[in-house]
Amino acid sequence: xxxxxxxxxxxxxxxxxxxxxxxxxxxxxxxxxxxxxxxxxxxxxxxxxxxxxxxxxxxxxxxxxxxxxxxxxxxxxxxxxxxxxxxxxxxxxxxxxxxxxxxxxxxxxxxxxxxxxxxxxxxxxxxxxxxxxxxxxxxxxxxxxxxxxxxxxxxxxxxxxxxxxxxxxxxxxxxxxxxxxxxxxxxxxxxxxxxxxxxxxxxxxxxxxxxxxxxxxxxxxxxxxxxxxxxxxxxxxxxxxxxxxxxxxxxxxxxxxxxxxxxxxxxxxxxxxxxxxxxxxx
Amino acid sequence: xxxxxxxxxxxxxxxxxxxxxxxxxxxxxxxxxxxxxxxxxxxxxxxxxxxxxxxxxxxxxxxxxxxxxxxxxxxxxxxxxxxxxxxxxxxxxxxxxxxxxxxxxxxxxxxxxxxxxxxxxxxxxxxxxxxxxxxxxxxxxxxxxxxxxxxxxxxxxxxxxxxxxxxxxxxxxxxxxxxxxxxxxxxxxxxxxxxxxxxxxxxxxxxxxxxxxxxxxxxxxxxxxxxxxxxxxxxxxxxxxxxxxxxxxxxxxxxxxxxxxxxxxxxxxxxxxxxxxxxxxxxxxxxxxx
Numbered sequence: 001x002x003x004x005x006x007x008x009x010x011x012x013x014x015x016x017x018x019x020x021x022x023x024x025x026x027x028x029x030x031x032x033x034x035x036x037x038x039x040x041x042x043x044x045x046x047x048x049x050x051x052x053x054x055x056x057x058x059x060x061x062x063x064x065x066x067x068x069x070x071x072x073x074x075x076x077x078x079x080x081x082x083x084x085x086x087x088x089x090x091x092x093x094x095x096x097x098x099x100x101x102x103x104x105x106x107x108x109x110x111x112x113x114x115x116x117x118x119x120x121x122x123x124x125x126x127x128x129x130x131x132x133x134x135x136x137x138x139x140x141x142x143x144x145x146x147x148x149x150x151x152x153x154x155x156x157x158x159x160x161x162x163x164x165x166x167x168x169x170x171x172x173x174x175x176x177x178x179x180x181x182x183x184x185x186x187x188x189x190x191x192x193x194x195x196x197x198x199x200x201x202x203x204x205x206x207x208x209x210x211x212x213x214x215x216x217x218x219x220x221x222x223x224x225x226x227x228x229x230x231x232x233x234x235x236x237x238x239x240x241x242x243x244x245x246x247x248x249x250x251x252x253x254x255x256x257x258x259x260x261x262x263x264x265x266x267x268x269x270x271x272x273x274x275x276x277x278x279x280x281x282x
Numbered sequence: 283x284x285x286x287x288x289x290x291x292x293x294x295x296x297x298x299x300x301x302x303x304x305x306x307x308x309x310x311x312x313x314x315x316x317x318x319x320x321x322x323x324x325x326x327x328x329x330x331x332x333x334x335x336x337x338x339x340x341x342x343x344x345x346x347x348x349x350x351x352x353x354x355x356x357x358x359x360x361x362x363x364x365x366x367x368x369x370x371x372x373x374x375x376x377x378x379x380x381x382x383x384x385x386x387x388x389x390x391x392x393x394x395x396x397x398x399x400x401x402x403x404x405x406x407x408x409x410x411x412x413x414x415x416x417x418x419x420x421x422x423x424x425x426x427x428x429x430x431x432x433x434x435x436x437x438x439x440x441x442x443x444x445x446x447x448x449x450x451x452x453x454x455x456x457x458x459x460x461x462x463x464x465x466x467x468x469x470x471x472x473x474x475x476x477x478x479x480x481x482x483x484x485x486x487x488x489x490x491x492x493x494x495x496x497x498x499x500x501x502x503x504x505x506x507x508x509x510x511x512x513x514x515x516x517x518x519x520x521x522x523x524x525x526x527x528x529x530x531x532x533x534x535x536x537x538x539x540x541x542x543x544x545x546x547x548x549x550x551x552x553x554x555x556x557x558x559x560x561x562x563x564x565x566x567x568x569x570x571x572x
Contacts, residue, residue, distance in 0.1 A: 009320045010454040011294005015479065039455035040292055040486060042479035060361075080341065080381050080395075101361055101381030141489045144426065144458040151363065170293040170454050171319030174423040177376040193540045195298065195322040202320065205420040210376070225541040245537065247507075254508035256478035 002157065002164040003277065004036075004180050004212075007189040008199030010170035013219030013243065014189050016253055018167035019046045020260045021187075024270045025163050026132035032161040033128070034153055035136040036179040037169040038121060038146035045256045049134050051126035057137070057149045058117035059100035066090030068112035075104035075113065096144060121149040125156060133158055150178040163274070172202040180207065185277050186214040187240070190228055197227040204237060213280055217273075220245040238280075240273045283440050284569050287316075287467040289452035289460060291487030295475045296503035299536055300558065301451035302326040303547035307562045311411065311447035314436035316429040316463035318401060318416035323451045326545050329406035329413055335435075337403055337416065339427040341380035341395040343373045349392035356384035356393060376421055401428050405435060412439040426458025433463065446571065456490045464491065469569055470498035471527060471561075476505060476512035484515065488524070498524070499568070501561060505529035525568075528561035530554050 005018040015037075022033040035043040062075075062084075069090040076084045076091065083097035084104060095118070105113040121139040128134050137153035139146040146169065157164055168179035180186060186207040190196040200216070207214045214237060218228055221242035232239050243249065252259045260266040288301045301323055305313050315323040345356070347370055357365040364377035365384060373384075375398075385393045400423070403416030414436040418425045433450060440448050450467065453459035464470055470491055474484040484500070491498050500519055505512050512529075519526050530536075535552035539545065546554050565571075 009294065009322070010290075011292065039457050039460075040479075040483040042292070042482060045478045045482060078382065078386065080379075099379055099381060101379060101383050102359070103381050103383045103386060106359070106383060106386055139457065141456065141486060142493055144461065146457060171317075171425065171459070172420045173319050173418055173425040173459075174376070174421070175457075177421045181376065193537075194325045194543045195540060198322060198325060199320040202417075202420045209421065220537070222537070222541075224538065247532070250504075250532075251508055254475075254477035254480075254511055 001162065001185065001278065001281065002183045003185045003187060004166040004168050004183045005187045005189060006168035006176055006179065006203055007170060008172050008203035009190070009196055012189050012191045012196055015042050015167055016219065016259070017187060017189050017217055018165050019043050020258050020266070021270050021273070022132060022165045023258050024260050024267055025274055026129060029162040030131050030160060032133040032135065032158040032164045034157070034164065034166045036150045036153060036166050038137040038139040038149040038153070039169060041136045041138055043167050044136055046258055047128045047134070049126045049128055051124050053125040055123050056119040057121040057123060057152045058119050059148055060102060060115035061095060061098050061100055061118045062093055062104050062113045063116050064091045064093060065112045065114065068110050070110055072109060074107045074109065078103045078107045121146065123153050123156065133161065146175050147178050150175055172199070172206060177206060177210070180210055180212055183212060184281055186212045188214055188216050189219055190216060191220045192218055192222060192225040192228050194225070194227065197231060200228065200231065204235065215240045215277065215280065218242045238276070240276055241269050283437065283448055284446065284469070284571065285448045285450060285467045286469050286471065286565065287450040287452050287464045288471045288473060289464060289487060290454055290473045291456060291483035292474070292480055293454035295480055296473050296530070298322045298451055299540065299546060300471070300473055300501065301449065302545040303558045304449055304562060306545050306547050308447055308449060310445050311449055312436045312440040312445050313411065313413045313449045314432050315415035315451045316432050316459065317451060317453040318403070318418045318428040318432065319425045319453060319459065321415050321417055324413065324415045325543055327408045327413055329408055332404050332406040334402050334404050336399060337401040337428050337431055338397050339400040340398060340423060342375050342378045342398050343380065343382070343384050343393050344396045345371055345373055346392045349390045351390055353389065355387050355389065359383045359387040379423070403428065403432050403435065405439065412436070412443065414439065425453065426462040429453055429459045429462035456486050460487070461490065461494070464494065464496060467496055470496050471501055471565070472498055473501045473503050474515060475503045476508045476515055478511060481511060481515055481518070485518070499527040500524055501527050502529045504532040507532045527564050528557055530557040
C-alpha cells in the first residue's frame, strides 16, 4: 500500500500526519516513510535517524566547446527553455534555466556539445527502527525545481514495505504530481478554514484526474467553519479523522515530537484510519 | 515603486495572515498574490471588476498514433520518463517537460509540441486598489512563470495608477515560484514560526535571499508557542545580524478571523492585531514611507 500525504495549502499538517501515522503503523507493519518535500524537508526533525546511504541527484548539463562550435544557432533554436544564447565567440548556457533534456546535443551538427553531470540535490536513506525505514530528498539551494529529486527518491521505494508513506510538498503543481505518480492512495490533509477548503478543492482535482482514490484528514479541527464537512458530503470524499485544534498538539509539533507518543489514544484512531484506507482501495 | 514581498519557506506560517492585514493597512498600493498553486489572499478581499487573462507556461509533446510505427525511440530519448508504452506509445502530460527531444528524434515525424493552457490570472479591484492573483491549473508545471506574470501585471498596474507600493504575498518553498515572487523586491519579510521545522526552513530561505542579495527582515509568528525554539530563532537572527521586524503572539483570534474569512487586523483589540500594527509601522520607517 503506497500512500501520499498532501494538502495543497502549506502548514496544514501534512508532516504531522505523515510522521505520526508512519510511526504508529510501524509498530505492527513494515513501513517506509519518504520525504518528498525536497525544498523544505522536515520529517527528519521528528526522529533520530540512522542514515546509512547517500547519493547525489544529478542531471546532465551541456558544456559547449566553442572551438568546435560553428555558431549555426541550431541548439539555441531547439532549446525550449531559453537556456542558450549565441554570441560572437560561440554559445553560452544559462545553467539555472537548463532542464538537462539533451536536445542541444542532439541537434548539434559539429559535436561541440558535451554533457557533464551536475548535482542538484541528494537522497539520504536510513532506518528509524527495524520496522520503519526512512528516505528523504533534498534539493540544493538555488535550484528551481525539485521534480527530478522526487523522481529519484521514488526509485528507492522499498517493495518489501507493507506501507509506504510519502510526505508531499505543498502546492498543487508538478512536484505534487510527481509525489503522487504510481501511488495507491492519497490522504488530503486540510484545516477548517476558507483557505484550507480552497486548496483542498485544487488538491482533489489533481488526485481525481490521476485516478487515485483519496480521503480527507482535518487538522486543527474546531467548530466555526463547516465548509470542509459540506465539501466532503458533496464530493463523497470521506473524512478519515479529525485532529483537534489544541495547543498541546501544536506545541509537541513545535518541539519536533510526535503527538501520538504523548497522546496514546491516537493509536486506535490511526489504525482505524489505515483500515478504512485498505477497504476503500479494494 | 517599493516592492515588499512576504515569504516563508515553510508553508502555513502565516504569510497570508500577515499579507491580508497589511493589505488593509498600507495606502496607495497594489497587491499581488504570487502563490498561484494555492491562492488564498483573495478570499479575504471584497473584489470587483475582475478581468481574466489566460496563462500558457509551456508546451507538451503529443504523439499522432496514425503516424507512429512503435519504434520506441521517443521513449529512449526522453529523460523525464514521460513516454509510456501500453501497447501504444503515449505521453504522460504530467511528466512531460516539453523539451522536444522526442519530436526531434521521431523518424516518422509523428510527434508535435502543443501549447498548453496552464492557468489564469486576474486583475480585480478592492475600491481603488488593484489586486492581481492567479490560479494554476492543478498539477501543472510553471507555477514560477505564473508567479512572474502576476508580479509583472501588478507592477504595471502600479505604474499606471501611480501607486507607491506593491505588496506581494509570496509562494512557499525555495524553488522557482518562491524566487519569482521575490526577484526585484525592495524588501522581503520572512515570516516564520517557533517550530523546529520553521527554524530549519527559515535558514534555507535566508540563504536563497542572500544569493539574490535582497534586504530582508524576520517576523516570528505564534512567537510564544514554544519559547525555547523562539529563543533559538532570536539567537540565530542576532548572531547573523538579521533584523527582527516583530513577534506575533499565538492568539486564537487569528484562527477565528481566518475561519470567518476576515483579516485579523479587523479585530483591533487582539494581541495579534497590535503586533501586526507594530510591524507595519516598522516597515514604513525602514522603507521611508510617510
